[in-house]
Amino acid sequence: MTVQEALPGISEHEFDAGEVRLNYAEGPANGAPLVLLHGLGRRWQVFLPLIPALSMRWHIFALDLRGHGKxxxxxxxxxGTKYSDDVARFLSDRVKIPAILFGHSLGGMVGMWVAAHHPExxxxLILGDNMILADRIPTPMxxxxxxxxxxxxxxxxxxxEIAKGIGRIELPLPGSGEAVFIRNLPGNDEAYLLSWARCVAQTDPDAYNMAIDGSALEGWNGEMVLQGISCPTLLLQASRELGGLMSDADVTLATRLxxxxxxxxxxxxxxxxxxxxPEPVLRAVTNFMESLPE
Known part of the structure; x- marks a missing residue:
């Protein structure tokens, strides 16, 4: 099934970002531009649970970051600077007017970089449970x-086989000495693992390597980046006990700056x-975006 068949009005395109060509999905021009940025090892399709509702009110652009998806x-x-340069060029050359950026995890950090360095x-900005203070992977999990x-x-x-392999990854749980296989975590059924596997199959292993060795976030200073952000910002924080990355210290700093x-x-x-x-996140995101001045 094609994207157009699964989501009427949504189509995939390519954008030349200079160093790399980016794949992206675009919805009908039903409102202000809303650019969706996925996390490490994912692709634009992770936003499928939200896109049908969001595309009725906003003009959706969902990117595959470099090294991900197509x-x-x-x-x-x-x-991080390379990811953000790609996104800034996409906004400048393709979207052409100021956009709402919704980034999840790595995508949230990329969104922060862009908002701080290219406020125009x-x-x-919507930040989906991304790290702010940390400059490398913060937990053994x-x-x-x-x-x-x-x-x-x-x-x-x-x-x-990728789906089975993901399910067999053993993770140390936050705040305990216990470990659990991914397949045994709540919500990680066969369909979810297969959809995750399609993301992993299209991810450059180098993207994982640079996250693991810390070079992906070389030069990151969350406090300085926050100081450069002037636009309205929504912080979406997950539970740390359930694997959330955005810490209370992140939120305290962000709300101060x-x-x-x-x-x-x-x-x-x-x-x-x-x-x-998707439902509670969709509600929070929609309420925030509807509150923005025209």
Missing amino acids: SGHVTRGYQ LVRS YAALFSGLRDIAQKHFPID LHHHTHVKFRTLGHALFIQQ
């Missing part, structure tokens, strides 16, 4: 996750947020 790969080219391109996904991505298995902010904490959602439970 976008091009660049050896050792996955620094960003109308408002995510180190184990990214290492496991990297090892799987390097082997080019069929999709069903951001000029206009809204904070929503989801006590029953983990880091995946809308990927598995």
Whole structure:
């Protein structure tokens, strides 16, 4: 089934960002531009649970970041500044008017970078449970996750084997000495693991490598980036007990430094947020965007 058949009005295109060609999905021009940025090892399709509702009110652009999905790969080219340069060029050359940026995880950090360094391109910012203060993987759980996904991505298995491999990754749980297989975590059924596997199959292993060794966020200073953001910003914080990345310290700093902010904490959602439970996230995002001045 094509994208157009599954989502009427949504079509995929390519954009030349200079160093790399980016794949993106675009919806009908039903309102102000809303640009969706996925996390590490994902692709634009992770926003499918939200796109049908959001595309009725906003003009959706959902990118595959470099090294992800159908976008091009660049050896050792996955620094945060590279991702953000791609997005800034896309906003300037393709979107052409200030956009709402909604970034999840890595996509949230990219959105922060763009909003701080190119404020003329960003109308408002939505941060989906991304790190702010940390400049590398903050917990053993995510180190184990990214290492496991990297090892799987390097082997080019069929999709069903990738899904099984993801399910067999063992993660140390936050705040306890216990470990659990991904397949045994709530919500990680066969369909979810298969959809995740399609993302991993299209991810350059180098993107994982640079996250693991810290070079992806070389030069990151969350406090300085926050000081450069002037647009209205929504912070979506997942539960730390369920694997959330945005810490209370992140939120405290952000609410002190951001000029206009809204904070929503989801006590029953983990880091995946809308990927598995879209309704509460859709409600928070919609309320925030509808509150923005015309």
